[in-house]
Amino acid sequence: MIYLIIGVYLAITLAAGFIGYHKAKNTPEDYFLGSRGFGALIMFFTFIATNFSAFFFLGFAGEGYRVGYSYYAMMAFGTALAGLAFFFIGTKVWKLGQKHKYITAPELVGKETGSKPLQVIYVLVMVFFTLPYMAVQPIGAGIIISELTGGQIPYFAGCAILMFFIVIYVLIGGMRSIAVTDMIQGILMFTLIFAAVFLIADGFGGVAEANRKVYELKPELFSREGADGSFTPQRWFSLMLLWLFCVPMFPQMFMRFFISRDLPTLKLSAVLYSIVPVILFIAPVMIGVFGHLVYPDLLSENASPKIADQILPRILTNPDFASPAFAAVIMTGALAAFMSTLDSQLLALSTILSRDVYDDLILGGSKEKNFKSQVIFGRVIVIILAIIALLIAWFRPSSIFVIIQMAFSGLAILFPATVAILHFKRVNPWSCILSIVLGELLFLALFFEWIPRAAILGFEPFIPVIVFSFLVIILGNLLLPKPKVA
Amino acid sequence: MRRHWLTWTILFVFLFFMSMDFWRWDDPVSLGLYNFPGWLGYLVVLSLILSLSLYFFGRFYEPDNEEEL
Numbered sequence: 001m002i003y004l005i006i007g008v009y010l011a012i013t014l015a016a017g018f019i020g021y022h023k024a025k026n027t028p029e030d031y032f033l034g035s036r037g038f039g040a041l042i043m044f045f046t047f048i049a050t051n052f053s054a055f056f057f058l059g060f061a062g063e064g065y066r067v068g069y070s071y072y073a074m075m076a077f078g079t080a081l082a083g084l085a086f087f088f089i090g091t092k093v094w095k096l097g098q099k100h101k102y103i104t105a106p107e108l109v110g111k112e113t114g115s116k117p118l119q120v121i122y123v124l125v126m127v128f129f130t131l132p133y134m135a136v137q138p139i140g141a142g143i144i145i146s147e148l149t150g151g152q153i154p155y156f157a158g159c160a161i162l163m164f165f166i167v168i169y170v171l172i173g174g175m176r177s178i179a180v181t182d183m184i185q186g187i188l189m190f191t192l193i194f195a196a197v198f199l200i201a202d203g204f205g206g207v208a209e210a211n212r213k214v215y216e217l218k219p220e221l222f223s224r225e226g227a228d229g230s231f232t233p234q235r236w237f238s239l240m241l242l243w244l245f246c247v248p249m250f251p252q253m254f255m256r257f258f259i260s261r262d263l264p265t266l267k268l269s270a271v272l273y274s275i276v277p278v279i280l281f282i283a284p285v286m287i288g289v290f291g292h293l294v295y296p297d298l299l300s301e302n303a304s305p306k307i308a309d310q311i312l313p314r315i316l317t318n319p320d321f322a323s324p325a326f327a328a329v330i331m332t333g334a335l336a337a338f339m340s341t342l343d344s345q346l347l348a349l350s351t352i353l354s355r356d357v358y359d360d361l362i363l364g365g366s367k368e369k370n371f372k373s374q375v376i377f378g379r380v381i382v383i384i385l386a387i388i389a390l391l392i393a394w395f396r397p398s399s400i401f402v403i404i405q406m407a408f409s410g411l412a413i414l415f416p417a418t419v420a421i422l423h424f425k426r427v428n429p430w431s432c433i434l435s436i437v438l439g440e441l442l443f444l445a446l447f448f449e450w451i452p453r454a455a456i457l458g459f460e461p462f463i464p465v466i467v468f469s470f471l472v473i474i475l476g477n478l479l480l481p482k483p484k485v486a
Numbered sequence: 487m488r489r490h491w492l493t494w495t496i497l498f499v500f501l502f503f504m505s506m507d508f509w510r511w512d513d514p515v516s517l518g519l520y521n522f523p524g525w526l527g528y529l530v531v532l533s534l535i536l537s538l539s540l541y542f543f544g545r546f547y548e549p550d551n552e553e554e555l
Contacts, residue, residue: 073530207521212521236506240506270540277533
């Protein structure tokens with residue numbers, strides 16, 4: 001039965017990919033951006049399915065278990081705030097994309113500033129921080145498939161099966177296939193996480209009763225600071241702002257600003273994107289909180305706080321709550337979350353590497369002549385990236401998890417330069433380069449505590465770095481000569 | 487136009503600072519609807535006001551009607 005459920009899910013995903021393929025044309029703009037013709041519904045689902053990865057399914061439940069309801073409040077408001085960036089960055093990016101036919105973020109900044117070095121810096125930062133994040137998606141999927149089948153499908157076989165299906169539909173239909181699968185995967189994520197929370201709450205006598213029992217057991221899960229005191233005012237302030245700065249800088253999200261059919265569609269999807277977290281994020285956090293009623297001592301069993309991320313699969317595989325078949329159905333929601341993020345990251349990185357590196361930097365940018373070779377090269381890169389991700393999943397180097405911890409902040413450092421390029425009059429590209437390079441160096445120094453953490457007064461490292469990066473750009477533009485061409 | 491921008495900037499900064507409600511973090515927790523913590527409702531309503539503000543902001547905002555910085 002479990003094999004049937006996983007098989008049906010993968011078959012539906014593949015079929016959705018073929019729907020995209022039937023409408024595809026063999027041009028870079030169509031393969032990478034679906035000819036910039038997506039409506040509000042697809043835009044909305046592709047934004048949420050791309051951005052809400054498996055961390056939403058498993059990580060939020062883990063944080064709900066570890067921190068409590070405060071985590072939901074922080075994530076819901078912070079993510080809604082990111083909708084504001086869709087206006088200031090997204091609409092401008094869309095407009096420039098329509099006008100100059102840009103496809104990637106590095107291409108846009110390179111052409112708008114006339115600076116190849118700046119384009120290269122964007123490529124390096126985006127690839128460096130996205131590749132490891134992409135590689136952990138098959139790791140998570142492999143673990144889930146292996147657990148669901150009781151180890152009959154081994155971990156790495158699970159990774160490889162999932163990757164195989166993704167590569168097929170990304171290769172055939174590009175952005176069109178991804179957008180259609182995103183819609184199905186988004187709907188699955190939505191419905192299955194709520195199915196899971198109602199199922200689990202029902203086991204405790206309903207939501208109100210479950211909350212009452214947890215409050216009697218561990219009232220600290222209902223506090224503002226969080227059960228482990230993880231939210232100080234400085235940390236709350238920092239994390240509320242993090243998503244505003246980093247979400248639009250994910251290359252897979254930035255690309256989506258180009259694909260909207262028109263401006264009102266993009267604006268509507270930005271508003272819808274800001275509403276969803278309030279509704280959606282409560283479900284996995286509730287599961288984590290309720291998890292204390294079944295496994296009250298999970299954290300004391302093991303020193304690592306990451307053990308809390310297992311709370312959802314643990315409850316679902318507990319026969320008191322769900323049959324194995326129903327658990328498999330729910331966990332396909334987690335697979336959907338994995339796949340919808342991974343496919344978009346795969347396409348975004350292959351687009352950057354084929355468009356910016358291969359075509360622009362290696363071939364010299366004669367795009368009209370290289371249409372066919374760009375698509376072919378893009379498809380080859382998809383396969384190469386998939387193999388790299390599988391190799392990382394095989395070896396699971398510990399350093400990859402360190403890079404992922406840095407990834408969100410590392411990408412957020414592109415935000416000040418991006419705002420300056422989009423909104424300042426004649427920005428000096430060297431001020432942007434300095435802002436990014438010095439910003440990343442300062443972030444590394446704070447992250448690895450070469451500069452003592454006490455120096456940043458309890459804020460998350462990216463806060464002083466963003467302030468610093470903005471200052472560098474402003475000073476750079478005051479002190480360096482203005483470029484001749486706007 | 488400049489006055490509109492000022493109004494929107496003040497609104498969004500105000501909403502952000504309303505989410506920093508540290509002054510009542512030490513208040514005792516009371517249970518609200520479905521026994522969720524009472525303070526959760528405040529942030530849910532604030533998030534929805536933010537979304538509503540974004541909707542009206544979207545009707546006003548055009549990428550080319552900004553003042554050049």
